[in-house]
Amino acid sequence: MPETIHAVRQHEFGGPEVLRHEPVPRPEPGPGEVRLRVRLAGVNFADTHARENAYVQKAHLPLVPGQEVLGVREDTGERVVALTQGGGAYAEEVVVPQERCVPVPDDLADDQALGLLVQGLTAWHLHRTAARLEGGETVVVHSAAGGTGSLTAQLAKPLGAARVIATAGSPERREAALALGADVAVDPDPEGLTERLIEANGGRPVDVVVDMAGGPGFDASLRALAPFGRIVVCGISTKEQNELRTGHLLRHSRAVVGFWLFHCLEDPERRYRTPLEDLFARAARGEVAVHIGGRWPLAQAAEAHRALTGRRTTGKLLLDVTA
The missing domain is CATH 3.40.50.720 (NAD(P)-binding Rossmann-like Domain)
Incomplete structure (x- = not known):
C-alpha cells in the first residue's frame, strides 16, 4: 500500500488560494472506523466557512476540507455515502466512523446519492x-x-x-x-x-x-x-x-x-440512517432529484469554492476524485 495519497490541504486560513493539491499521509482507521476509496466529495458552503475558520466547528491546521463523501469501503467493497469526522473529504482516501456509512442502492447514481447526503x-x-x-x-x-x-x-x-x-x-x-x-x-x-x-x-x-x-x-x-x-x-x-x-x-x-x-449524528439510526434511506426511496419514486450544478477534478477545489461563493452555480457541486 502507498504511504501517501493526494488530497487538497490548507496550511493557513483564507481565500480559495490557500487550497493546495499535495501528497498527504495515508489515513489509518482506528477502532470503529473504516477507510473509503473516495469517488466523489461534496462542496458545501460549510467548507468555505471552515476554510476561513468561520464555521460552527472551529478548524485546526493543517486542514483537509470537506465532510461529505461517496466511496467504496476498503474492507467490504460496498459503495456507501458517509459524513466524515472533522473534515478530510477532499482526498483520494478518507477514514470515517463505520456507523456513518450508509449503503447506496444499486440503481442510484453516485452523484444523486451524494447529493442527498448533506443537502438532502x-x-x-x-x-x-x-x-x-x-x-x-x-x-x-x-x-x-x-x-x-x-x-x-x-x-x-x-x-x-x-x-x-x-x-x-x-x-x-x-x-x-x-x-x-x-x-x-x-x-x-x-x-x-x-x-x-x-x-x-x-x-x-x-x-x-x-x-x-x-x-x-x-x-x-x-x-x-x-x-x-x-x-x-x-x-x-x-x-x-x-x-x-x-x-x-x-x-x-x-x-x-x-x-x-x-446534531443528527448524536442519534445516527433515527436521525441519519433512516431519513437517508427514505430519501433514497423517494429518489427511486421520482419525488426528488439532485441537480448537479458543477463538477471539478480534486486538484481544482479552489475553483469550485470560487464558483460557489460567487453565486455562479445552481444545484449540487462536486469534486470528482477519480478524474
Whole structure:
C-alpha cells in the first residue's frame, strides 16, 4: 500500500488560494472506523466557512476540507455515502466512523446519492424535524436554486406543504425554482421582501420560512410569518448575525428554530440512517432529484469554492476524485 495519497490541504486560513493539491499521509482507521476509496466529495458552503475558520466547528491546521463523501469501503467493497469526522473529504482516501456509512442502492447514481447526503438530509429535517411542517401550510424556501434550497423546494409538497414560495437572485434562478415545483418565485432583495412574500401567498402571511442567509432578509422574512409561523435557520451565507427581541415573538406567536445537521449524528439510526434511506426511496419514486450544478477534478477545489461563493452555480457541486 502507498504511504501517501493526494488530497487538497490548507496550511493557513483564507481565500480559495490557500487550497493546495499535495501528497498527504495515508489515513489509518482506528477502532470503529473504516477507510473509503473516495469517488466523489461534496462542496458545501460549510467548507468555505471552515476554510476561513468561520464555521460552527472551529478548524485546526493543517486542514483537509470537506465532510461529505461517496466511496467504496476498503474492507467490504460496498459503495456507501458517509459524513466524515472533522473534515478530510477532499482526498483520494478518507477514514470515517463505520456507523456513518450508509449503503447506496444499486440503481442510484453516485452523484444523486451524494447529493442527498448533506443537502438532502438537511432538507428532510428542515421540514420534518425543525419546522414540523403540517399539512396545508405555505412554505417559503430562500435560495431555492441552490443545493439545499433546490431539495427543500422539491420535498415541501411530498412532506405536506400546500404552497411553495421560492426566492432566488436572478430571473434564470427563479425559473429554475419554478421548474423544481415552486408555485411562485420572487426576488430575495430584503427591500420589500415582506410584502412580496405575503402577496405571493394571496395576501396572507406565510407559515414556514427556510432561511440560509441571515441578515436583512431574515428580518423581512420574520415579519411575513403568520401567528404560529416558524422561521428555520440553517445557514448564514451573508455572515451577518441577527438580533431578535423576545417581545416580538410573544406578540406575534412566532418561532425561530435553528438547525445544524451534525446534531443528527448524536442519534445516527433515527436521525441519519433512516431519513437517508427514505430519501433514497423517494429518489427511486421520482419525488426528488439532485441537480448537479458543477463538477471539478480534486486538484481544482479552489475553483469550485470560487464558483460557489460567487453565486455562479445552481444545484449540487462536486469534486470528482477519480478524474
